[in-house]
Amino acid sequence: MKLHPIAPFEPIRTEIIPTSSDWITQIKWDGVRMLTYFDGHEVRLMNRKQNDRTNQYPELLAIQTYCSATSCIIDGEIIAFDQKKPAFHEVMKRESLRNKKSIDLALSRTPITYMIFDIVMYNDIWLLDRPLLDRQKILEEVIIPNSNVQITQNFADGNKLFEVMKEHGMEGVISKDLRGKYLIGGKDTRWQKKKIFxxxxxxxxxxxxxxxxxxxxxxxxxxxxxxxxxxxxxxxxxxxxxxxxxxxxxxxxxxxxxxxxxxxxxxxxxxxxxxxxxxxxxxxxxxxxxxxxxxxxxxxxxxxxxxxxxxx
Missing domain, CATH: 2.40.50.140 (Nucleic acid-binding proteins)
Structure with a gap:
């Protein structure tokens, strides 16, 4: 099945972190939003603006090493570290590369981690109408973490996580409704971000x-x-x-x-x-x-x- 790029679901800003048991909170990574498209034969990486970034991240192209799905659309954030903390300027070193030799050198000089937090399509089946709780269960079943790929962790106490992020100088947190569906190109209260900066x-x-x-x-x-x-x-x-x-x-x-x-x-x-x-x-x-x-x-x-x- 030919997979066409989609606009990802986006969070809105909030100053109040939801505390209901129907909500979880995740770290807001200071990186580049990236969707992975796998049609069973070819892997493509597209950023938030649907610009092709497949060549920039060759370590993510052997998808069978970290995903057991026969086809999928995965949503996540690519991050790179500066002094053990995610830093946007570091991942931009990879985003800006176009020359293959420079990209190959950057694999060791600027290693990346793909923090996966959602799955939109799985084995040719769209998951848009499935609640986040179900989509996360599927992620746990199909994603095989490695040195370049991780699943973003859920936290029940969003306010406590926010305070920890402040202590470490991180960007903030995102709270998500476990009952919420995934709306292509959408932006509403189902995902809410609270930023430190x-x-x-x-x-x-x-x-x-x-x-x-x-x-x-x-x-x-x-x-x-x-x-x-x-x-x-x-x-x-x-x-x-x-x-x-x-x-x-x-x-x-x-x-x-x-x-x-x-x-x-x-x-x-x-x-x-x-x-x-x-x-x-x-x-x-x-x-x-x-x-x-x-x-x-x-x-x-x-x-x-x-x-x-x-x-x-």
Missing amino acids: HDLYAVIGGVTLRNGIVNALLLGLFDQGNLHYIGHAGTGKLSNNDWRNLTQLIQSKIISERPFANEPARSNEAIWLKPEHTVKVQFLEWTSNGTMRHPSIQSLVDVQITDCTFQQ
């Missing part, structure tokens, strides 16, 4: 320089076609080499008019850019004037600027 994809609309090298990004989000400034960030996970490469990258993107609808705080120092490049940024909270408090750049990313909205 907020994160989003933002557009680079300007930069500032120090000694001729970019040292901070002026970031924005789109709303009704207008780019709104949400703050500047100069700290995070970018290396010195990343900043130098970014300095070269922006040379052809410099424009004379500011791209933001509102006035940024650093307008006098800013070099304006055509809004084409994007980053993932993490921050503590929104301030009263609509900017990010304590933003931290996690990685340069390849996402559509139209996805960089306040509704993401």
Whole structure:
């Protein structure tokens, strides 16, 4: 049976973790959402935006070593570690690779783990109308954990798990209704995420320089076609080499008019850019004037600027 890519089910944000016995809570991994498609012959990996990532993760292509299903669609998150903690900037090292030699080298330099948390189709049978409890039972039967593949663990006490995640500086938790069905392209209260830090994809609309090298990004989000400034960030996970490469990258993107609808705080120092490049940024909270408090750049990313909205 030919398997076509689907849009995965997504959680909504919450500040209150469900405590009913019908709910479980899982760790929210700081990685890349990935669905595995196996039609009985070929394995394909597709990310949240249905972009093919099959070549980037060759260690997941021998599906018979970790899954006994004759066909399936598996849902999970690919993570990579930095100092024993999942780190988005580490897994992005794998996402950005296209050259086979570089990918082969990355197998040992940046090992990944596929944290599986759902199964959407099994042995040519769609499981969309089956409750999460049943889907998890099927996962336990068909998934064979190994060094690159694990099943995400359930926790009954979501609030306790959240406190543990705070202690370890993790991203947050996701609570799921065990009675809930899987809705392709859906996003509702059946899955609820509570984050320790907020994160989003933002557009680079300007930069500032120090000694001729970019040292901070002026970031924005789109709303009704207008780019709104949400703050500047100069700290995070970018290396010195990343900043130098970014300095070269922006040379052809410099424009004379500011791209933001509102006035940024650093307008006098800013070099304006055509809004084409994007980053993932993490921050503590929104301030009263609509900017990010304590933003931290996690990685340069390849996402559509139209996805960089306040509704993401």
